[in-house]
Amino acid sequence: EVSDALKSQVDKLDHVLFANFSHKTIIELSERLIKVMPDGLNKFSFVDNGSASIECALKMAFQYCAQNGKDHKKRFMCFTDAYHGETLGALSVGALDEYSKVFEPIMIDTIKVQAPDCYRCPYNKNRESCDCECFEHAEKAFAEYGHETCAMIIEPLIQGSAGMKIYPPLYLKKLRELCDLYDVLLIADEIATGFGRTGKMFAVDHAGISPDIMCISKGLTNGYMAMAVCVSTDEIYNGFYGDYEDNVAFMHSHTYAGNPLAASVANATLKIMERDHILDEANEKAIWLNNRFHEIFDEHPNVGEIRQMGLINAIELVEDKESKKGFDSSERIGYKIYREALKQGLMLRPLGNVMYFNPPLVITKEELDESLRICKEAIDVVLL
Known part of the structure; x- marks a missing residue:
């Protein structure tokens, strides 16, 4: 059905430059998206991939503050262990050295907030007893830097590339309140978590909050074609209105933004x-x-911990279960397990010592059971 929609669109309109133009398919998509967005998010800036949507969000937040009486707010906050893509702006608000170390001399200077780590909680809490004591790191960062920060960007509830680290919705609620207190925009990177991955349409829905800007991609087009959207509120959208000579328009466009073929697949x-x-x-x-x-x-x-949210499941492999001591990265345990599983036709994608499942929403139980069997056998071959 998705393929048929794409084939049909090819014969109607395959491409049009989206600057100063629109088309029926993208209008239909916008109307569909409004129905599933968190409250208040109803303005769409279309781009062609996830990293581009992050760049769009960062530029939008900065320019909005610059021309709406907040030109002293020029910096960005992000979590430690964050990943938001691999263009320069996205790398700057990330914190994984394997992607960014070589580019540090040309990256934006950002403020890093210690991210939650619920498995190795420094407060000796577990998920049941947690009251987000670690939120004090965010409070301290905002107290020191909130006055100069235009936006904080987060991966809501799941830090994917860091090892599928899952933190509680309460943290997200507190962060929304803190951003409001310090007049800092909240950007939610839902590129990997959106469209049902976490059990709700978007991860922020678990916390009942709405960000000021949200980036979506991946599941939007079912893996068929590249498309992403930077979604914002009326307040931000209206901050770019003015007379022509005021030069306040948001100048951000890509050749394939709003492509009709990708839009037909998303619809x-x-x-x-x-x-x-x-x-x-x-x-x-x-x-x-x-x-x-x-x-x-x-x-x-x-297996030190089993983590789950929606159909996303992850197991963290450790050398010692009691102390939670992980395997040294030089042992490449995850890669060895990947090689073993591949022999039986299962492609795993380990994140260091974390093995995770993030399957299609329509996968069958039989397919999942077979995948689990192979995964377990591969782990045992390598570790036992």
Whole structure:
């Protein structure tokens, strides 16, 4: 059905430069997106990939502050262990050395806030007893730098490339309040978490909050074509209005922004998700899958933690379960497991010592069970 939509669009309009133009397919997509967005997010700036949407969000936040009486706010905050893409702006608000170290001399200077680490909690809390004591790091950073910060960007609830680190919705609620207190814009990077990955349409929905700017991609087009959107509020949108000579328009465009072919795929994807109740079915499978993870890995001597949100499941492999001591990166444990699983036709994508499942929402239980079997066998071959 998605392929048919794409083929049909090819014969109608394959491309048009989106600067000063629009087209029926993108208007239809905008109308569909409004129905599923968190409250207040209703203005769409289309780009062609996830990193481009991050660049768009950063520029939008900076320019909005610069021309709306907040020109003293010029800096960005982000989490430690963050990942937001690999263009220069995106790298600057990330914090994973393997991607950014070589480019540090030409990157933007940003403010790093210590991210939550619920598995190795420095406050000796567990997920059940946590009251977000670690939020004090954010409070201290805002107290020191909030006056000069235009926006904070986050991966809501799941720091993916850092090892599928999951933190509680309460932290996100507190962060929304803190941003409001210091007049700092909140940018949510939902590129990896959006469109049902976490059990709700967007990860921020778990906390019941709305960011000021949100970046979406990946699931938007069902993996068919490149497309991303930087979504904002009326307040931000109106901050770019003025007379021509005021020069306050947001000058950010890409050749393939709002491409009709990608938009047709996104429309078909959203139509199917709503019509076939894909999210409800995925959530039913998520409960089953998490139970299977615990059945298989709870007693494994090298599985330190099982993490889950929606259909995303991850296991962190450790050398010592009691002390939570991880394997040295030089051992390349994750890569060795990947090689073993590949022999049986399963492609895993380890994040260091973290093995994770982030499957299609329509995957079957039989496919998941077979994947788990191979994953477990590969782990045992390498570690036992």
